[in-house]
Amino acid sequence: MNRVIQTLLRLAVVAACLACLPAIAAKPNDAEAIPHLDSRGKEGFREFLAAGKHRAFVIAPGGAWAWKGAEPTTDSAVEGAIQECQQGTEQPCVPYAVDDKVVFDARRWATLWGPYLSRAEAARAHIGKERGDRFFDLAIRSPSGKSMKVSDLRGKVTVLHFWGTWCPPCRREMPELQKLHQELGASSGVQLVLLQMREDFATARQWAQQQHLTLPLHDSGVKEMGTESLTLANGKTIPDRRMAVAFPTTYVLDSYGIVVFSHVGPIEGWSQYLPFLRDVAAKSGK
Incomplete structure (x- = not known):
């Protein structure tokens, strides 16, 4: 399975499971709570917060991030943000916030280097x-x-x-x-x-x-x-x-x-x- 197919499958899984992601206790406007995010990413998060709905902010281990705003649906916002984020990293990009809600799965975050090869x-x-x-x-x-x-x-x-x-x-x-x-x-x-x-x-x-x-x-x-x-x-x-x-x-x-x-x-x-x-x-x- 090549990496393009893997990325497309990941997008489909994220979109399908978005509603199931557990939220963390971080405040929706707290950029300091976002893991691995540098000062440029924090500024991008503030821009995301000011954008129109529907919007999504995604992150990846190592500091990659992206966001989409003013999209027709939350699913399209998430998919668009992930596609943009994946252009700058080999690590999987996952949702951090959608519209006004933090949906970051903190328990899954540290497992994203996997799955590991046999x-x-x-x-x-x-x-x-x-x-x-x-x-x-x-x-x-x-x-x-x-x-x-x-x-x-x-x-x-x-x-x-x-x-x-x-x-x-x-x-x-x-x-x-x-x-x-x-x-x-x-x-x-x-x-x-x-x-x-x-x-x-x-x-x-x-x-x-x-x-x-x-x-x-x-x-x-x-x-x-x-x-x-x-x-x-x-x-x-x-x-x-x-x-x-x-x-x-x-x-x-x-x-x-x-x-x-x-x-x-x-x-x-x-x-x-x-x-x-x-x-x-x-x-x-x-």
Whole structure:
């Protein structure tokens, strides 16, 4: 089943079940209550509130959003908003508010990275970086210097984070990642793997030490400043732009190494992703 058909089926299910969605206790005009929404999205929500009926505001994990107003029916408003939202994300877009009512299903929200692939489905997955792909098997080194590869990380959920000390947004995001690392703990079934890009490992480690960070820095294998290629486990090289067109870039891999979430740019409020990480840790690889 291709992704276009999957999206159309999702639209049909959302439209059919809209009346069954449980509302949360948030006030209809409270933009601060909307998860993963940045300042631009909050402004969009205020515009939505001022629009004519029928209207719908939809969101997706990672911060994608869209709204439609002055539509003939609530169903057409929801469907139109979802279609627009899906153009900017691989994550499923779901209704947050319809007309003057918050219909957000908070219980379902943290499950939206699923459904997760079975072992057989994961074995057949295309190699790449898109949602549903098996991520590239990069040759890397552990924080202790041991040679390893990305496929060695299977069995746990992996937050694969590409960054560099030369990247201001990367540096600003580090305290958030440090907080996430502490909140996860050692027994969470989730591992952070930070890989420096376009600089050597010693430079990245020295900067982290100066900032008193205790994050699990892994070595991407880059030896010289400005190097724009990475090495795969089979010895071949691959341009780093295959991983990221901008930095930082993050991928979440399930227990089989399948991409379930990706994000370009820094993430505000990494703690909001804890329920998602716990869901994939509990349900993937079964």
